[in-house]
Amino acid sequence: MTSLAELATIVDEAASTAIAIPQLTESLPGLSVEDAYAIQALSLARRRARGERRAGYKMGLTSRAKMQQVGVSEIIWGRLTDAMRLIEGGDLVRSRYVHPRVEPEIAYIIGKPLEGDVSAAEALAAVEAVAPAMEIIDSRYRDFKFALPDVVADNSSSSGFYVGSWAKASTDVANLGIVMEVDGRPVQIGSSAAILGNPIRSLVSAARLVARAGERLEPGDIVMAGGATAAYPLTPGQYVRTTFQSLGAVAFSVVA
Known part of the structure; x- marks a missing residue:
């Protein structure tokens, strides 16, 4: 019987070496979601032991497009570290990943602790x-x-993230037009409203879901609210730029 720690080692090494592995459920069809979150936590603990620091959380499968793309129907979450934060406007090295894709999101930075069942206003x-x-x-x-x-x-497929310029917390991001371009050609067009109808609902979900694991959103944490469109595959030579209505743009180049 393979232990959760052993499974965490397998997943962690696959991420660090960019070598694809068989699905865990292929050999362990009875693997539960609860066990999977335990594996995620153990895998991230290995990263922290190597010197990576906590940076926040990511929410996943928060849009119908994402749910349809991967064939599941439940909101999930993962953990972010400082090593996953990439330099906006810089290069993404394709060889560090197995089959990377990009999706536009809204990012929040937390100013005071938040946990458990909270309202959108809270x-x-x-x-x-x-x-x-x-x-x-x-x-x-x-x-x-x-x-x-x-x-x-x-880790809910999270591998890296780019964050643009921060705006005031009062900025309305409920229904912003979003255009993702690759080499100047639009490849995804959508709205931030695709994130659970309003991205703030994703933050509400984050506070509730991480509390189940005995954690909370802390000051300084970045929370990625989830993809607003289907993800787009990346190959060397691409220049990716996403423009958010009234909020700004984020860009990077893909190199081999």
Whole structure:
């Protein structure tokens, strides 16, 4: 019987070496979502032991487009570290990933502790600032295919993130037009309203879900609210730029 710690080692090494692995549920069909979150926590503990520091949380499967794309229907979450934060306007090294994709998101930075069952007003009151962002997702499983426990164990596919300029917490991000371009050509067009109808609902969910794991959103944490559109695959030579109505833009280049 493979232990959760052993499974965490497998997932962590797949991420650090950018080598695809079989789905965990292929050999362990009874793997539960609860076990998967335990594997995720153990995997991230290995990263922290190597010197990575906590940076916040990511929410996943918060739009119908994302749910349809990966074939699941439950909101999930993962953890962010400082090593996952990429320099806005800089390069993304494709060889560090298995099959990376990018999606536009809204990012929040937390100004005061937030946990448990909170209202949208309480969540907003805990926000220090908001920003345009993009997340790099990269399932470490073969063919980008997985069941819900697989993706949760794999840190909910979170691999990196870009954050643009921070705006006031009072900035209305409920329904902003979003255009993602690759080499000047629009490849995804959507709205921030695709994130649970309003991105603040994702923050409400984050406070509730991480509390189940005995954690809370702390001052300084960045919370990625989830993809507003389907994710787009990345290959070397691309220049990716996403513009958010009245909020700004985020960009990066893909290199080999």
